[in-house]
Amino acid sequence: MTAGPFYNMDLAYTSDNTTVQVQWTNYSDLESEISTYEVSLWRNTSCHSDGQEELLVDWIELTNNYTEYSFVNLNLTMNIPYTVMFKVTNGAGLSIVQKSSPVLYDPSKPTAGTLQDGPDFSTPQVWFSSTKTITGSFLHFANPLGSACPSRHISMVNDPDWNELQQIGLKDPSGKKWSLLYLTKNIDKDIYDDVISVKLARDHRKPQMFTGAYYRPASFENGGTYHVSVKPANGHGIAVTEILFWDGQDTSIATYEYEEPFNWASSVCQCCLLDPIPLDCEFCNCSRYLSDKYGNSTIPTVPSTTTGTTIQTTTQPYDIVNNPDNSNVSEPVDTSIPIAQRACGIQVFSDHYPKIVTWCRSFNDIHPLMKTAVDYNVTEEFLNFKIIFQPEMDDAVDISMCLIVFVNDEELTELCGIPNLSESAQLVLHVFNRDNFVPDITDKFNIFSTKAYFKNLILPPPAGALCRYDIEPFSEVIVPCIPCFGECSKYNCDWNCNVDQHVDFRFTLIDLDLTPQVVDVNETGHYYNKTIIYYLTGKAVTGAGDNVLSSSPGFYIDLTRPVFDPDVMLTSPIYIDATQGEFQPISYQASNNTIKAFWRCTDEESQIKENLWAIGETPGGEEVQRRATHWNDIKGVVVLLEPPEVDNLNNTIKGEIKPFEESVVPTDAMESTDPTTIGFTFTVSEDKSVKRYDMCIGTDKYLDNIFPCTWVGYNTSGSASIKDGYLYIDDIKLRPLSELKTKVWNISYESTENKTSVFHMEPGRSLFMTMRVCNEAVLCTNKSIGSVLITNTKTVLKTSEKGESIEIIQSVTTNSTRKKRETDVIVVTTPEGLEPGQTVVLQPISEEDLNTEYRSDSSTDFQPYIVNPATSFDMVDRLLYRRIHSYVTTFSVIPVGHLSMSGPMNITYPDSIGEK
Known part of the structure; x- marks a missing residue:
């Protein structure tokens, strides 16, 4: 007899405060048989030992064909134990009386947890190799108060x-x-x-x-x-x-x-378009905003609170950095480009x-x-x-x-x-x-x-808490302990039950009959073997009979073994003698302390999870080393948090390169008279973690918009250069420049294989050479090797020796048919305050220069600064605002090394047409 949902319970529960159900079975009398059953409901005033027992529902007589009875229309109270008195009488009038286990009213409901496939709760198992036995795991939290995984x-x-x-x-x-x-x-x-x-x-x-x-x-x-x-x-x-x-x-x-x-940002100051301008528009300088956007003719009245600001047009040559608290800088402030995290x-x-x-x-x-x-x-x-x-x-x-x-x-x-x-x-x-x-x-x-x-x-719960890891009829796998909470738990609690511990329960289902695959029809109407996904489903049942379900993420069955690739394992030896080279298969070796082998094993279903190997004196033997999946690594892994140092690497620039005739600033600036060839040499780094050397060429320091950064060296000194439209590494012709663009931009090879590869720079172009050095942690450092100015016989250079202003006066040949006059000269005047050694170049550009095509076929970002205006009037990207539609002479002015100046330059040049 029981007054709860299950028999043999020391303490029963009900989640319905209006009903107590009593049920019984297997009562008998072999002589006079059972005549009647009688039930009554009692309650204690408390769970304490001195609590008084009171009659709640008087005895009710039932015939012998009853097996259960429900007391209804009750008003049960929590933490009050209720009991059922049960009386059985035979035909001779003799009777026995039994008392049920206490019944408590518990309105709480169970909470669904996480059920994992496999024996390790923190590492779910996706594939099983048996159709008969499946193992699962789940967590049980004995504390009935609060969340099962408390945040x-x-x-x-x-x-x-x-x-x-x-x-x-x-x-x-x-x-x-x-x-x-x-x-x-x-x-x-x-x-x-x-x-x-x-x-x-x-x-x-x-x-x-x-x-x-x-x-x-x-x-x-x-x-x-x-x-x-x-x-x-x-x-x-x-x-x-x-x-x-x-x-x-x-x-x-x-x-x-x-x-x-x-x-x-253009919409931030749209409040300036209102007339009058609202007061909440004080964060905008409306005068400047409207002047920049529409000109002066449409500026509405600006509130008197608006004040003018001064625009600093000349930038400082140095960046000013401070400590976060504006204290004095006592050590260098890191201004390097950070690495994405x-x-x-x-x-x-x-x-x-x-x-x-x-x-x-x-x-x-x-x-x-x-x-x-x-x-x-x-x-x-x-x-x-x-x-x-x-x-x-x-x-x-x-x-x-x-x-x-x-x-x-x-x-x-x-x-x-x-x-x-x-x-x-x-x-x-x-x-x-x-x-x-x-x-x-x-x-x-x-x-x-x-x-x-x-x-x-x-x-979430603290790190380390297990509860953070989230076809067969139900069978009982676990009966968890019940912790002791208050007086009413004394009937069935376990004083050794840890109320604050998440217990990892593991269970195994046996004698199953699972099928790994089933024949199915795909979208095209063809039959194929479809892998079946199975789920473990757990049911947690409370003492009141309430339950909750939870299913695992799902698992598959794979009965096939991994397959070794016969082309790798059988056609050639799988052993390598380190003394003969890293990639030379051998059948005999000279080393008695090292054995090295390679293999290839595949599995199309569950894939390869781990490899185990042994060393023996016979096929399959383990005499030298037992089968294992781990070993003591003698190399380890090095944590690299800093990019490699590059100051100790030596570099020289290749090509028709020579220093300027005078000492210039920057000191690594040089000139070249060959606009189609350039490169550099480099020495190997002493840092053993460095594995990559790139060559980059750009229109300014550290840019690569002329020649994109390309891997040109591994772990030895060498050289890289561009010549005749090809990339050369260690003076070996490697590949045309157009193929480098193909690899970067994923253009089909067929569309570029018949195209010519061109590298031709303009006179007056500064090429900035950069070597990028990367270690095995993919941390890179850029080293500026210097700049190369493309010059010719018409190039004019002048240097400021002590920082004084430079003035270049140069006669030019014009396209005019009139006679030459004194005004047919170009005058370039720089401001005072230059760096000692700072140099300015005047580069006259001839008709031949204008009609030459300048390209770098390895880059999609390269834009030549010389494009003949006479042949580009109808090009959309050449529709320049207030462009010059006629010209007498063409020239460019270039500061060597692209050094900034302390102020604006003044350039005077002839600007007349015909005989005017």
Whole structure:
């Protein structure tokens, strides 16, 4: 007899507070048989030992054909034990009385957990090799209170793991310099409401912005679910509020710069088009905006609060860098181009064109950056973000990660195939200025400022918590222990049951009869063997009889063995003697301490998960080494965090190269009279991790828009050069330049094989040579080898010896039919304050030069600066505003090394037509 859903229970439960059901079986009397059954319902005043027992429902007599009875219309109370008294009477009037186990009212429902295929809960098994036996695992959390995998509510103010970032700009992998300064004082904490705010404000002295960043460990492991409420920063579309998951150094951060298909900044000051201009348009300099956009004729009246600003037209030759706290710089400030780090972010754009952007990038941008943008009506209310990093497993070795973003319980975006962040990833809350935009100061008493607010942060369970890893009838596999909670649990609890432990239960189903494949029909009507996916489904049942189901991710059956490739394993020896070379198969070897072999094994269904090998004196033997899948590596892996040093590498530039006749600045600038040939030599680096040397040629320092960076050296000294339209490596003719463009831009080879390859530079062109050196961690350093100026017999050079102004006066041959006059000269005058040794070149351009075609067929970005105007009038990309439609002479002026000057140059040249 039992008063619960199951027999033999020390304590029964019911989830219905109006009914108690009693059921019985196997009562008998062999002589006078059973005459009647009687039931009554009792309750204790409490679970304490001194509790009083009270009659709730008096005895009810039932005939002998009953096997159950329900007490109805009750009002059961929690933590009050109820019992059923049961009386059985035979035909002779003799009876027995039994008392049921206590019954408690429990309205709670079970929570579905995670069921995994395979014996290891943290590493699901996708393929099984048996059709008879399947193993699974799941977690049991004995604590009946709260969540089965408790998340953590994090205080925005009092949690000790929070940190405040100090940083100059953003560590932008593109090399962009941000006018942004991260300060601790721009983070404000509200201890009463447990809210923090990050302020983005314009500096009243310099053209830069102040902001802050609040960060802490993200507790990232096998994905996770994050909650945070955000009130995005307002600010006329300038401010971007971001939730950033940063997997780089916690001393610096970077972000993704979302670009609109149109110029969003042009709409920031559209309020200037209203007449009169509204007062909330004070963040714009409307006079300048309208003058730049429409000219002076359509400027409406500007409020008197608007003040003019001074535009600095001459840039400083040096960048000024400061420490984040504006203290004195006591050591060099790192100005190198940062390396892209693994990161994901959710950006909120408010005001004009509001939207939410989700993005992820990989380390060093090895994989393309992933992003998605969704228009969203961003108001001034808090947005409740739910951010889920969800792992997905398609086979035994490949795990992909998805990022799903919910806003106010509505799924907004989903990115799959994102990089898997490490356990050291940081959660960063910050605000930055969009596109590095710095608004003008139009009212010194009302400078641009805005704030974003963050609260209600909920993190996943701590790293290491097992609960973070998410065809056969049901059979009982586990009876978990019941912890002791309060007085009422004394009837059936286990004092040794750990209430705070997640227990990993493993179970095995045996005597199954699974089929790996089934014959199916595809879309074309053909039959094929379709692999069947099976799921383990678990049912958790409470003492009250309520249950909940959970299914595993699914698994397959593979009964076929891996197959060794006979072409590799049988046609030639698989052994290699290291003393004879790294790639020479042998049947005999001279080494007695090293044995090396290679093999190829494939499996078209479940693929190869691991390889085990042994060494024996007979085929299949293990006399020398037992079969194993691991070994003690004598090489290891070296962690490289810094790019290679290049200052100790020696380089020379190849071709018809010679130094200038006078000492010039920069000192590595040279000239060449051969516009079709150039290259360099290099020595091998002493750094053993360096594995790649690239040659790059550009129109300015570190650019490669003339010859894209191309791998030209491995681990030995050598040379690379361009000659006759071909790339030469170590003076060996390798390939035409047009094929290099094919490899970069994926153009079909057939479309380029019949084309000529040309490398021909213009007179006056400066070619900047760069060698890019990369180590095995794909960290690279660019070394500038120098610049080469293409000259000819007409080139005129003049050098400033002590920084004085340069004046070049040069007679020219014009295209005019009139007689030569004194005005047929070109006069170039530079400003004072040049660097000693700074040189300026005047390059006259002849008719032959104008009609020559200049090309670099290895690059799609190369644009010659000499294009004959007479033959390009009808070209769309040559429709120049206020272009010169006639010319008497043609020339160019080039500063050697592209050094900037302290001010503008003055150039005087003849500009007359015919006899005028």
